[in-house]
Amino acid sequence: MNDRVLLTIDDGVAEVRLNRADKLNALDPAMFDALIEAIDRLDGERAVRAVVLSGDGRGFCAGLDMASMAAAGDLGALAEQRHGIANRFQQVAWGWHALPMPVIAALHGPVFGGGLQIASGADVRIAAPDTxxxxxxLKWGIVPDMAGFPLWRGLVRDDHLRECVYTAREFGAAEAQxxxxxxxxxxxxxxxARTLARAIADRNPHAIRAAKRLAAVAADADPAAILAAEEAEQRALLGSANQREAVAANMARRTPVFED
Known part of the structure; x- marks a missing residue:
């Protein structure tokens, strides 16, 4: 992984930090590479129970570095690179949504364009008042194309989203909430964000991952499919070692010790 993104793992919590503070963590080709590599690595880390996603310096991410992206050449050819259902540009946002463990984004300063779409891939977004x-x-004559629309579905009311997209206006943290x-x-x-990640990491990791899978199904499946998914996840959890440990620890009023 290049130095555009820093990744550390400690006691079940991964911290991913965008590391281009001199450019407000603007997205250049190297940043795309590093974000995709971080997502790929976390996808295979069974010991990671929660992720904190943040940006170094004065802001989370100011969006695309237009000059460096223009210099990269044929962006259409780059977009043809696939990562499951997402292309290369979508994956840096959709990838957080698709990870098996919860992701908490810590936001401050500018969160613009592609930066907002990346943050929207997280399960939870905690923002400083100055965000x-x-x-x-639309300021640049294009449309959001980094998975924003599927990620905002269910988060932002349709008419509010359309107004924000059409105008490209800036808004503060309170209005964003x-x-x-x-x-x-x-x-x-x-x-x-770290406190929330720690609280999540202290729960049954298999149940947490099951809950994230259920949340994904519930976003767009019909009721019958959601009910079937609930039943299947619960059957797998009931009587498992971690579920028995959760009950025993609660009864004994002690800290549970879970297996990943």
Whole structure:
């Protein structure tokens, strides 16, 4: 992995930090490479129970570095690179959504364009009061194409989303929370994200991953499919070693010790 993204893992929690502070973590080809590599690595890390996603410096991510992307050449050819159902550009946002463990994004400063779409791939977004957001693509005469539309479905009401897309206007953290782009606000977003990740990591990891799978099914499946998925996940959990440990630890009022 190149130095555009830093990844550390400690006691079941992974921290992924965009590391191009001098450019407000703007997305250039090397950043795309590093984000995809980080997602691929985490996808295979069974010992990782939660992920904290953040940006170094004065902001989370200011969106595309237009000059460096223009210099990269044929963007259409780059987009043909596939990562499952997503292309290369979509994967840096959709990949967080598709990871088996929960992802918490800690947001501050600019969260624009592609940066907002990357943040939207997280399960939860905690924003500092100074966070500034924009669905910025129309400013450049293009549309959001980094998985924003499927990720915002169910988060942002359709008419609000259309207004934000059509105008490319900037809005603050409080409005972002009201619209659905942000889960909640915190004076120290990174501490709050780490605290939440730790709380998740201390739960039965198999149940947490099952809950994330169910949430994904519930987003667009019909009721019969959701009910069937609930039943299948619960059957797999009931009586398992981790489920028995959760019960025993609660009864004994002790900290559970789970297996990954």
């Amino acid at each position: 500034r957001l924009s669905v910025m693509e 009201a619209l659905g782009f942000v889960t909640r606000l915190a004076d120290d977003q990174l501490v709050e």
